[in-house]
Amino acid sequence: MVFQKKRISNSLNFMEKITAFILRIRYLTIIMVVLLTVLLGYQIKDLKVNADVLGYLPDDDGAAMLFSRIGEDYGGNELIIIGLEGESVFSYEMLDIVRKVTDSVRMVSGIGYVTSLTNVIDIRGADGFIEIGRLIDEYDIPQDEEVLAELKEYAFSKAMYRGNLVSEDGTATLVVAKVLGDANRTEVVEQIQERLKNLQFAGSIYYGGMPVTLLELSRTIIHDVKFIAPIAFILISLMLALGFRSRRGVLLPMLTVVIAIIWTMGLISMLGYALTLLTNVIPVILMAVGSAYAIHVVNRVNEKMQELKKEALKEAITGVMIPVMLASLTTIIGFLSFIAGSYLTMIREFGIFTAIGIAFSLLLTLVFLPALMSIFDNFKRKAANETSSSFIRYISRFFSSLALGNQVVLISIWALIIVVSIWGITRIERRVDLVDYFKKDNQVQQSEGLLRTKFNGSMPLYIKIKGDMQSPEVLHAMKKTQTFMAQFEYIPYSQSVADLIEEMNSAIGEGMFVPDDKTKIIQLWMMLDGQEIMDQLVNYTLDEGIIQANISTTDLEVLREIEENFEVYTKENSNEIVQMEVTGIPIMFKRLDDSIIKSQIYSLVIAILLVVVFVSLLQGSFLNGLLTIIPVGVTLIVLFGTMGITGIPLDIATVLTGSVTIGIGIDYAIHFMTQFVNFYQKNFNTRESIAGAINSSGRAIIINVFSVTVGFAVLLFSNLVPLQRFGFLIAVTMIVSGLAALTLLPAALLLTSGKLEKSFRKKLKV
Amino acid sequence: MKIKFLIFWSLTAIFFLLSNTTNAQDATSILNNVDKLLFAPKDQQSEVQLILSDKSGNQRIREAQLWQKGKEKRLFRFTSPAAEAGIGFLSLPDEVMYLYMPAFGKERRIASHVKNQPFAGTDFTYEDMESVNYASKYKAELLSQDDKSWYLKLTPLEGIRSDYAWVEVYVDKQHNYPLRMESYDRSGKKVKSSVYTFVKDGSYWYPKEVHMTDLKRNHSTRMISKTIKFDSNLSDDLFTVRNLIDY
Secondary structure: OOOHHHHHHHHHHHHHHHHHHHHHHHHHHHHHHHHHHHHHHHHHHOEEOOOOHHHHHHOOHOOOHHHHHHHHHHOOOOOEEEEEEEEOOOOOOHHHHHHHHHHHHOOOOOOOEEEOOOOEEEEEEOOOEEEEEOOOOOOOOOOHHHHHHHHHHHHHHOOOEEEOEOOOOOOOOEEEEEEEOOOHHHHHHHOOOHOOOOOOOOOEEEEEEEEHHHHHHHHHHHHHHHHHHHHHHHHHHHHHHHOOOHHHHHHHHHHHHHHHHHHHEEEEEEHHOEOOOOHHHHHHHHHHHHHHHHHHHHHHHOOOOOOOOHHHHHHHHOOOOOOHHHHHHHHHHHHHHHHHOOOOOOHHHHHHHHHHHHHHHHHHHHHHHHHHHHOOOOOOOHHHHOOHHHHHHHHHHHHHHHHOOOHHHHHHHHHHHOOOOOHHHHHOOOOHHHHHHHOOOHHHHHHHHHHHHHOOEEEEEEEEEEEOOOOOHHHHHHHHHHHHHHHOOOOOOOEOOOHHHHHHHHHHHOOOOOOOHHHHHHHHHHHHOHHHHHHHHHHHOOEEEEEEEEEEOOHHHHHHHHHHHHHHHHHOOOOOEEEEEEEEEEHHHHHHHHHHHHHHHHHHHHHHHHHHHHHHHHHHHHHHHHHHHHHHHHHHHHHHHHHHHHOOOOOOHHHHHHHHHHHHHHHHHHHHHHHHHHHHHOOOOOOHHHHHHHHHHHHHHHHHHHHHHHHHHHHHHHHHHHHHHHHHHHHHHHHHHHHHHHHHHHHHHHHHHHHHHHHHHHOOOO | OHHHHHHOOOOOOHHHHHHHHHHHHHHHHHHHHHHHHHHHOOEEEEEEEEEEEEEOOEEEEEEEEEEOOOOOOEEEEEEEEEEEEOOOOEEEOEEEEEEEEEOEEEEEOOOHHHOOOOOOOOEEHHHHOOOHHHHHEEEEEEEEEOEEEEEEEEEEEEOOOOOOEEEEEEEEEOOOOEEEEEOOOOOOOOOEEEEEEEEOOOOOEEEEEEEEEEEOEEEEEEEEEEEEOOOOOOHHHHHHHHHHHHH
C-alpha cells in the first residue's frame, strides 16, 4: 500500500515536472508555434483539391483496373458530355457550333476521342454505291434547307444518332468527349469550360458526365465552406463566450483549433497531397474535437482560479494533462485504425492526416496554451462560481440530479432510444443519387436532366469481350449481350463492332446482320479499318473488344441491380471462345460507395475495440475500458438509427460522421471517467464522485456540445444536400454523445458500483 | 532632293515586289518539277507491302499489286493476307472509284466525298493515295532553303477540298523529289508526317518507301515497293470493272 501510494505520487511528480518544463520553455514554444504557423500556413496557398473520387480506387480492384485499361487502350473511358440546345440542331448555325465545339474539345490534352454530329462515322449503301464516311462533312456543312431536312430524316432513322447524338425532338445535340485513362478528369473539365467560355452561341450549353459532376461538387463544397466556415467560427466563439464568460474561454480554444487546422492543411499541401472529398472534413473534425481539448484545459484553469496564477496553471495543467492525452491518444488510435481497415488510399490519407491534426491539437493544448496563458493572461482572482456562466452551472446541476436520480427510468429511456435506433438502422437507405446532392437550379441537375430525358444518359458502362473479334461466334455473342442489355430501362443504347459489321453488311446489300462467314467479316472489316471508331471498340491485335453503353441513372439501387445481373450474365456466357467482364463508372461508383461504407464501419468497430484495450490497460481495469466506450457505442447506434428514421441515406458523406462520433464520444467519456476516478480514489463514493465529475468535466462537455452543435447547425443552410445532412448529423452526434457521457455513463457506473469498488480497492490495494 | 528620295523608295519597292514574285515563281516551278518527276513514267506496275504499326509496335502486314496508267487510272488489289486477297480498288477519271469484295462477289462504287477517310487501315487517306499534280492543288511558297533542299509551304488552292490546312514539304534540290512532308490541320497542329525514300530505276526516280505517321492516332504505315516495272504499255482493259471483279 505504501509502495502504491508512492507510485501514484511519483507519477504526479513526474507530471508536475513536465508542466514546470512546459512553463519554463514558454517563450521558445510561442516563437516556434508562430514560425511553424507561418511556414505551414504559407504552404496552404498551393493546396489542391481533388474531387476525383474514382481515382482513389486501389490499383488491384478488378473493375477499376479494367476501367483504367479501357481508358488507355480504347482512347478514353469516362465521358464529358457537352449538350447544345437551340431551336433546331439541323441548321447551319447550330451544326457549325457543333463543329467548333468538337474542334476545341479535341485540342484539350487528356481528351481521347470526341464524337459529335460533325465527325461521327456513317455507313450507307444504296443503288450500287457504298459510303463509309462522316454523317456530315465538317468542311462542307450543308446550308440548304432541303438538304438539312433530308439529313435530319436520315439521322433520326438510325439508333446510332437518334437519342445518342440528337435528341428525339431535334432541339439538342451532344459532343461526347472521352477522357484518357491517366488524365486528371476534373482538370480536363476545367480546360474544356475555359476553351468554350467565349463561344458565340445563342442557345444553351450544358456540361454533363461524372467528371463534371465531381468538379461541380468540389466547387460547390469550396464555395459553401468559404461562406459557412466563418459563420460557424463566429457562432462557436459566441457559444464559448456564453459558456465561459471570458475572453480566455473564447480565444484560446479557437486559436488552438485554427492553428491545428493551418498546420494540418499546410502539411497536406507540403507533402504533395490534395484535399479529397474525405480530407475536406478534417477542419470540421478538428473544430469539434480539437476545441474540446482546449475547453477542458481552460475549464480546469478556471476551477483553480481562486488560487495564485502560477500555481493555478501548474495544478490545472498537471491535472488535465492525463485525461487530455488519453482522450486524444484514443481518438488518434481511432483514426489510425482507418489505415488498417481501408480499401481506398483516400481513406488511408484521411485517417493519417486526421490523426496528425489531432496530435497537433494535443500538442498545442498542452504546450502552447499554457505558455500563452502564463505570458499574456492577466489572472484576475475570481470566485469559483464566477468562472462559467450561470446557465452552464444550472445545466450541470440539472445533469447531476438527472444522473443521480432514478437510474431505472434513465436506463429505460436510453434502452428505448437504442431500440428505436436499431429499428431505424434496419430501415437505413442506400438509395443515393449523386445528382440529388445539388439543388434543383444547379447546372448539374439541369444537365443531367437533359441527358436523362432527351438522351441516353451520361454514365459509361463497358463490357470487355475477349476472343477473336473477327469470328462470327464472338460477334454473335456481342449482339446477344447487347440484346440482354436492352432489357434494362436505364440502358437505352449500346454500341459494339458487331453493330458496324452489321451496318457494313447491310450497306453492301446483304442485310442487317453479322455474316456467318469469317472471310466476309474480314472483308467488311477492312473497309472500317483505320476509322476512329474502330480504335474505340477493338484492340489492335483484334483479340479483345468492348461494348460501350450508357446508363441513364446514378441511383445506386438501380446500379446494384444492374451489376448483379451483369455479373451473372457475363459469367454464364463466358466460354472458350468468348470471355466477358463488366466495368464502368456506375459499377465503380457503386463499389467505391460500398467500400467506403464497409471500411468506415469496419474501422469504427476496430477503433472501438482498440480503445477498449487501450483504456483498460491504462486505467488497469477492463471494466473501465468497457464503461468508457458506452457513450461512443450508443452514439453510433443513435446516429445510424437517426439516418434510417429521417431517410438520410448512408453514403460517402454521411458515414464520415461516424468518425466525428469516435473522436467526440470517447473524449467525453474519458474526461468524465478520469474526473470520476480522481474523486472515487479519494472517497469510494460513486454518487459523490459522479456529482463531482459532472460539476467539473461536465461543464466542459456541455460547453463543447453547445458550441459545436450551434457551429455546425449553420451547415443546414448549405447549398449542398450532403453538407446539410452532415451538419445535422454532427449536431445529433454532439448532443447524443454529450448526453450519454453525462447520464448513461453515470447510470452505468452506479449499476456497476459494486464491481467498481472491488476493482479499485484491488488496484489500489486498499 | 525630293525626287532622289522618291526614286530611291520607288526602286526599293519595285525591288521587293520583284523579289517576291521571283520567290513565288520559284516555289511554283519547284513544285512543277516535283510533279514532272513523279509523273514521268507512262505507266507502272508494282508489288507493294503495307506495314501498319500501332503505338505499342503491334504490326499488320498487307500486300497488294498496283497498276497505274497516267495520272488517273489505277488498280489496287490486295494479295495477302489470304482472307483479304482479291479486295480491289479501281480509280478512274472524274473521281470515280470502285470497290470489289470477293467474299461477296460484289462491286460497289465508293462515294467521292469520303476522300478524307483512311484507306484500308493505313495512315494514307484516299486523298493521300490519289495521284494528283501538286501544282494543280496547292499554292506554293518557299519558306527557306539550304544546300540540299528547298522548304516549301503548300496551301490548298481556292475550291480545293482538303483535310489539311497546309502542308510543308522538303524537296531535294538535285533531283526534285520530296524528302519529307508534314501536314497541318485547321488549328495549326501537325497531324501527319511522311518520309520518302526515293531510288532510281532505269531512268525514273520512284519512292521505294513512304513512311507515313498519323501523329494523332500514334499509328504509322510503311508502304514499300518490292518490285516495280515502268512503261510496259498497260492496256486500258486492266482498268475496268470487269477486270476488277475478275479475281
